[in-house]
Amino acid sequence: MLRTFAMFALLLLAPWASAGPEPTRFGDLIVYHNVFNSSFLQPDIAAKAGLQRGPSKGVINIAVQRQNNGSPEAVDAILKGEVRSLIGQPVELDFKRIKEGDAIYFVANYSAAQRGILLFKIDIQAAPGAMVHSLSFQQEFFPDDQ
Template sequence: MGRLALVLLTACLSVTAVAADAIKGERKEVFGDTTVHYNTFNSTFLTPDIAKAAELTRSKNQGVINISVLKDGKPQMAQVSGTVKDLTSQSVNLNFKQITEQGAIYYIAQYPVDQQETRTFDIKVQTGDKINTINFNQELFPGE
C-alpha cells in the first residue's frame, strides 16, 4: 500500500502538470493551522494495480477526487464528505474512503464523467469540532 500513496500523489502532480491551463498552481485551502490539498483527475491516470489496491474503478468515465489534510504540516485525520454538481444542478454524493499508509492519509472518492463539462465540487472537511468548506469548479473530460 505504500506504493499507492506515492502513485496517488504522483497522479495528482502529473494531472496538475498536464492540465496547467485548467489548474493554476497548487490546489489547496488554508484554514488556520490546517491545510487541505485537493485534486481531481480521470481514473485512467491510475495503473490497474493501483486502482485495484485502492478499490477504485478504472474507467474513462470515472473521475477521482483526492483530498489530504495537514495540520502544522503533518497528516491529519478528518471526516470528508461532499457532492459534485453538473450544469443542470444534478448532484452526486461523493463517498470518500480513507487510505492510511506510511505516514500519509488520503481521502478518495469517485464520480461519473460522461461528457466534457464543468462541474462544481462542494467538499466539507471536519477536523475535531471545526468544519471547513471548499468549493471549486473543474472542467472534466472523459478519459481516452
C-alpha cells in the same frame, strides 16, 4: 498496496505541483486537493484503493494537514462531499481513507458522461464536534476517448 498508491499519487502530482491549485487554508488546517481521470491509475492500484476505472470515471484526492512545530502533520479528518454538473443534481462522494505511514489521503470516484464543468463541495471536519469547513471548487472533466 497503499504505498504503491501513495507513491503513484505523489508522482501524479509532481508534474503539476507548481501549476496546480494552491492549498486551501482554514485556520491551522491546510487542505490539498486534486482531480484526475481514473485512467491515470494502473488497474491493480485502482482496485486495491477501491476505485473504479473507466472513460467516464474521475478521482478526487484530498489530504488535510496541520502545522505542528513548523512541520506538516496529517489530520485524520472527517469528509463529506458532493459533485454535480452545472445542470445536474448533486451526487454524494464516497470517500475512502488511505493511510500510508504518516500520510493520510481521502479518495473518491465520480462519474461524468461528457465533457463539462463539475462543481465540487467538500465539508471537512478536523475531528468529531470540530468546526466544519467547506471547500468548493470547479473542475472541467474530459472523458477518455477509449
